[in-house]
Amino acid sequence: MADDALRLLEAMLFTAGEPLNERWLARRLPAGSDVKRLLARLAADYAGRGVQLVRAGETWAFMTAPDLGAQLAADRSHELKLSRAAIETLAIIAYHQPVTRADIEQIRAVHVSKGTLDVLFEQGWIAPQGRRDTPGRPVTWGTTDLFLRHFGLTSLKELPDAAELRAAGLLDAAPAAILGLPAAECEGSAAQ
Amino acid sequence: MADDALRLLEAMLFTAGEPLNERWLARRLPAGSDVKRLLARLAADYAGRGVQLVRAGETWAFMTAPDLGAQLAADRSHELKLSRAAIETLAIIAYHQPVTRADIEQIRAVHVSKGTLDVLFEQGWIAPQGRRDTPGRPVTWGTTDLFLRHFGLTSLKELPDAAELRAAGLLDAAPAAILGLPAAECEGSAAQ
Amino acid sequence: MTAWAERESPFDAEVRSDGNEAFVVDLDGFAGPIDVLLSLARSQKVDLSRISIVRLADQYLDFVAAARRRSLQVAAEYLVTAAWLAYLKSRLLLPRPVLEDDEPEPEALAAALAWQLQRLDAMRRMGHRLFARPQLGRDTFLRPAAKVPAAPSVPAVPAGACTLTQLLAAYAGHLKRQQTPRLVVTPSSLMSVDAALARLRAGLGAVPGWESFLRYLPEECLNDEADPLTTRAAVAATFVACLELAREGAVRMRQARPFGPIFIIAAEGGSTGGG
Numbered sequence: 001m002a003d004d005a006l007r008l009l010e011a012m013l014f015t016a017g018e019p020l021n022e023r024w025l026a027r028r029l030p031a032g033s034d035v036k037r038l039l040a041r042l043a044a045d046y047a048g049r050g051v052q053l054v055r056a057g058e059t060w061a062f063m064t065a066p067d068l069g070a071q072l073a074a075d076r077s078h079e080l081k082l083s084r085a086a087i088e089t090l091a092i093i094a095y096h097q098p099v100t101r102a103d104i105e106q107i108r109a110v111h112v113s114k115g116t117l118d119v120l121f122e123q124g125w126i127a128p129q130g131r132r133d134t135p136g137r138p139v140t141w142g143t144t145d146l147f148l149r150h151f152g153l154t155s156l157k158e159l160p161d162a163a164e165l166r167a168a169g170l171l172d173a174a175p176a177a178i179l180g181l182p183a184a185e186c187e188g189s190a191a192q
Numbered sequence: 193m194a195d196d197a198l199r200l201l202e203a204m205l206f207t208a209g210e211p212l213n214e215r216w217l218a219r220r221l222p223a224g225s226d227v228k229r230l231l232a233r234l235a236a237d238y239a240g241r242g243v244q245l246v247r248a249g250e251t252w253a254f255m256t257a258p259d260l261g262a263q264l265a266a267d268r269s270h271e272l273k274l275s276r277a278a279i280e281t282l283a284i285i286a287y288h289q290p291v292t293r294a295d296i297e298q299i300r301a302v303h304v305s306k307g308t309l310d311v312l313f314e315q316g317w318i319a320p321q322g323r324r325d326t327p328g329r330p331v332t333w334g335t336t337d338l339f340l341r342h343f344g345l346t347s348l349k350e351l352p353d354a355a356e357l358r359a360a361g362l363l364d365a366a367p368a369a370i371l372g373l374p375a376a377e378c379e380g381s382a383a384q
Numbered sequence: 385m386t387a388w389a390e391r392e393s394p395f396d397a398e399v400r401s402d403g404n405e406a407f408v409v410d411l412d413g414f415a416g417p418i419d420v421l422l423s424l425a426r427s428q429k430v431d432l433s434r435i436s437i438v439r440l441a442d443q444y445l446d447f448v449a450a451a452r453r454r455s456l457q458v459a460a461e462y463l464v465t466a467a468w469l470a471y472l473k474s475r476l477l478l479p480r481p482v483l484e485d486d487e488p489e490p491e492a493l494a495a496a497l498a499w500q501l502q503r504l505d506a507m508r509r510m511g512h513r514l515f516a517r518p519q520l521g522r523d524t525f526l527r528p529a530a531k532v533p534a535a536p537s538v539p540a541v542p543a544g545a546c547t548l549t550q551l552l553a554a555y556a557g558h559l560k561r562q563q564t565p566r567l568v569v570t571p572s573s574l575m576s577v578d579a580a581l582a583r584l585r586a587g588l589g590a591v592p593g594w595e596s597f598l599r600y601l602p603e604e605c606l607n608d609e610a611d612p613l614t615t616r617a618a619v620a621a622t623f624v625a626c627l628e629l630a631r632e633g634a635v636r637m638r639q640a641r642p643f644g645p646i647f648i649i650a651a652e653g654g655s656t657g658g659g
Contacts, residue, residue: 007242008263011256014243015264017528028263050199051206064203071200072207084554091555108558151548158322160331165556167293168309168331209528253526261523274515277415283511299503301418316549336549342520352513353506362503 005033019059098129098140197225211251249337290321290332417465432502437494441473574617580625594647
C-alpha cells in the first residue's frame with residue numbers, strides 16, 4: 001500500500017472522533033486526489049475486519065463491526081474510571097493503613113462517602129483489616145496484594161515518603177491538575 | 193479474515209482511545225486465544241498503512257504513522273518545551289535506570305532542582321521503581337510505558353545507541369567520587 | 385528528510401568558542417564547572433576519549449581567569465574545580481614523586497575525568513536523539529476516546545484503572561493541601577432547640593390527647609436508617625422545647641415512672657403561640 005493519499009485519508013479518519021465530510025477530506029488530500037475512489041478503496045480494504053469504514057450520506061467514519069457490539073458492550077459494565085476523590089482515598093489508605101473511615105475523613109478533611117470505599121473494595125485494592133478497639137469498634141482498612149501487583153510494587157515500603165515526594169518536587173506544583181485527573185469534587189461520582 | 197478473536201481485538205484497540213495492556217486484552221478475548229500471536233498478526237496486517245498497531249512495553253495502541261505527522265497536525269503550538277536540564281535528566285533515567293536522584297546529580301555534576309523530576313513525572317514518563325538497598329534506602333526512578341509510547345519505542349532495548357554506549361562502558365556505575373567536580377549549586381539558568 | 389530531524393539542537397547554543405578558541409565568557413550560560421569543561425573539551429575537536437586533560441586544564445583556568453578579569457561573580461565551585469585542575473595538571477606534568485599510599489594515580493584521575501565528560505556528553509546526545517524521534521501528539525496520534533459511540537451498542541473501551549503516577553500525584557496533592565491549612569466551617573445538620581420549638585408549635589394543635597413527644601420528631605429520624613447522632617440531637621432538642629413550652633404553659637407533660645415514656649398534650653386554653 002504505497003498510496004500516500006490513501007494513507008493520509010486513513011489517518012485522518014482514524015484520528016477524527018466523529019464522521020468526516022467528503023468535501024472536508026478532499027480539501028486536505030493532495031491536489032488531484034479522487035476522494036470518492038480512495039474512500040471506496042479504503043472501505044474495501046476494511047471489509048470483513050473488526051473495524052469498518054462506513055458511509056452515512058456524505059460523511060464517513062470508522063466504526064466497529066456491528067456483530068461485535070454485544071461483546072464490546074459486555075466489557076463495559078466492569079470498567080470504571082476512578083474519581084480524584086477515590087484516588088486520593090486510596091493513596092491515604094496506602095500511606096496511613098490501617099485506617100478507619102473516620103480517620104480518612106479526618107486526614108482528608110472531607111466527608112468520605114461509603115461509595116468511595118466500595119469502589120476501591122470492589123477493585124480488590126483494599127480490604128478490611130480488623131476492628132479498632134475504640135467505641136463503636138470501627139472497621140480498619142488496608143491495601144491488598146492485588147493493590148501492590150496493580151501498581152507494580154513489591155512492598156508498601158517502596159512508596160516514596162513525604163520527604164522524597166518533596167525532593168522530587170511533587171509538593172511544589174499541583175500535579176493532580178496537570179495530570180488531568182478527573183476533577184470531580186463530589187464524592188458521588190466516585191465510579192462512573 | 194474470519195478469526196473472530198482477531199476482529200474483536202482489532203475493535204477493542206481501535207475504539208479504546210488509549211493504549212491497552214496485553215493482560216487486559218487477554219481477559220476479554222475468547223478463552224484459549226493467544227493474545228501475543230494475535231497482536232503480532234494484527235500489527236503485521238497494518239504494517240505500512242496510515243494507521244499502525246504499535247507496542248510500548250506491555251501496552252498496545254493504534255496510532256497514525258509517524259511520517260504523516262506534518263500533514264495531520266497543522267498546529268504544533270501545544271508542543272511541550274522542556275528545559276535542557278529536563279531533557280538531560282530524562283536521558284540519564286532512561287539509560288541508567290533504575291537511578292536515584294544522587295546518581296543523576298553525580299552524572300550531571302549539578303544539583304537536580306525541584307521541578308526537573310517533577311516535570312518528567314507529570315508527563316507520566318518516569319515513575320519510582322522501588323528502593324535501593326543502600327543507607328537511606330533511596331527511591332529509584334525509571335521510565336514508564338508511556339515514555340516508550342511517547343517516543344515510539346517498543347522497549348528499552350530500542351533506546352538509540354544503547355548497545356554502543358554499554359559496550360563503551362558509559363552506562364557502568366560511576367567511579368566519579370574521586371573527581372574534584374563539586375556539584376554546582378543549582379541548574380539555574382541552564383534551563384531553557 | 386523528516387521535519388523533526390531538522391530541528392535545532394537544544395545544545396547548539398552552548399558552544400561559543402570562536403576560531404581562535406578564545407572563549408566568550410558567559411557564566412550564566414553554563415550549568416556548572418562540568419558544563420564548561422564539556423564545552424571546552426568539545427572545542428578541542430577530537431574524540432572525547434582522546435582529549436588532552438592538560439590542555440583542558442589550561443583552557444579551564446583561562447576561562448575562569450577571564451571571568452574574574454571581567455569582575456564576573458565566579459561561584460565557589462568554579463574556583464574549587466580550577467584549583468583541582470591546576471593540581472591535576474601539575475601532577476601530570478611533573479616528574480613523578482613517590483605517591484602516598486591512598487593517593488590515586490594522576491593518570492587514573494585524568495581518565496576518570498575524561499570518562500565522566502564522555503558519559504555526560506553521551507547523555508546529552510541521547511536526550512537530543514530522543515526528542516528528535518517522532519513524538520506522540522506531535523508526529524503520531526491516537527484515536528480520541530469516542531465521545532459518541534460510533535454505532536449504537538459500540539462503547540468506548542476505557543482502560544479504567546489508575547496508575548501509580550496518578551496515585552502518587554494524588555497523595556502529593558493531599559500533602560500539599562495540608563501545607564496550607566484552611567478553616568472550613570461545615571454547617572450543622574443537627575436540629576436546634578429553636579427549630580424544635582417551631583416544629584412543636586406548628587404541630588401541637590393537630591394532635592388531640594396525650595401523645596409521646598417522640599411523635600413530634602421529624603420523620604427522617606424515625607426510620608431505621610436514621611443517623612443515630614441526628615436522631616439523638618433531635619430527641620434532645622425536642623425535649624428541651626417541650627420543657628420550654630411547658631414553662632410557658634402551652635403544653636402539659638406527663639411521665640408515669642422513671643425512664644418511662646414522656647407524653648405531652650396541648651394545654652387547654654393555653655397559648656400555643658408562645659410568649
